[in-house]
Amino acid sequence: MTESYVDKLAMINNKIHGSIWTDADECELIAEIIREAGDGLHLEIGTAHGGTAIVAGLVKKEYGISGGVVTIDPMVGGWWDHGDGNGDTPTRQTVLDNISKFDIDCTSIVGYSQDIIPANDFKPVTTFIDGDHSHWGCLWDWNLVKDITEKFVIFHDYNFDNPKLAGVIKVVDEIASIDSEWQRYKEVNRVVVFKRLEYD
Numbered sequence: 565m566t567e568s569y570v571d572k573l574a575m576i577n578n579k580i581h582g583s584i585w586t587d588a589d590e591c592e593l594i595a596e597i598i599r600e601a602g603d604g605l606h607l608e609i610g611t612a613h614g615g616t617a618i619v620a621g622l623v624k625k626e627y628g629i630s631g632g633v634v635t636i637d638p639m640v641g642g643w644w645d646h647g648d649g650n651g652d653t654p655t656r657q658t659v660l661d662n663i664s665k666f667d668i669d670c671t672s673i674v675g676y677s678q679d680i681i682p683a684n685d686f687k688p689v690t691t692f693i694d695g696d697h698s699h700w701g702c703l704w705d706w707n708l709v710k711d712i713t714e715k716f717v718i719f720h721d722y723n724f725d726n727p728k729l730a731g732v733i734k735v736v737d738e739i740a741s742i743d744s745e746w747q748r749y750k751e752v753n754r755v756v757v758f759k760r761l762e763y764d
């Protein structure tokens with residue numbers, strides 16, 4: 565584990581309301597992929613408190629990578645109604661306040677990926693899938709982004725310890741891993757990265 569990401573995560577967690585839902589190794593890999601992709605939009609499905617969107621925005625800022633970050637979340641149901649299990653219930657204002665604490669290019673859009681993505685002409689270089697973790701939700705998101713994402717698609721919550729996340733494992737192992745246009749590229753803990761083959 566790289567010390568700098570342990571420190572960066574602690575800094576973000578201290579500064580934001582709520583929590584970031586990734587660990588330091590995962591953030592380090594996400595940051596490495598955003599750097600490798602270079603200029604262009606980073607699209608995120610599943611904002612929660614804004615933690616991983618803030619990580620992405622900070623990487624782009626630190627390395628002078630243009631394109632910004634767009635993060636999508638309906639901000640209703642689940643944690644937004646019943647709390648996140650860490651004793652916090654996020655709100656739209658929480659997310660806006662959290663993002664505004666960092667001088668980053670990050671836009672939060674309220675809505676479901678399945679509505680927002682088809683309605684916009686996003687051309688991301690990287691997409692992070694961390695929204696609806698059901699099999700169908702995750703599959704829907706993969707299908708939404710695999711043709712519009714230029715370089716890398718990153719899945720979160722590839723997690724054998726939680727039966728509720730079996731759908732993510734199925735999409736990663738049985739769908740994305742056999743897609744002829746994508747190569748299973750790197751992984752750590754609950755993060756799996758796919759690289760578009762033609763981008764090599």
Ligand SMILES: C[S@@+](CC[C@H](N)C(=O)[O-])C[C@H]1O[C@@H](n2cnc3c(N)ncnc32)[C@H](O)[C@@H]1O
Binds near residue numbers: 583609610615642696
């Ligand atoms: C695990 S949290 C995201 C954590 C965040 N990426 C982080 O690590 O800081 C999952 C989020 O996905 C959102 N979500 C669920 N279904 C979604 C969908 N169809 N489109 C976009 N977001 C969705 C939920 O509301 C929830 O806030």
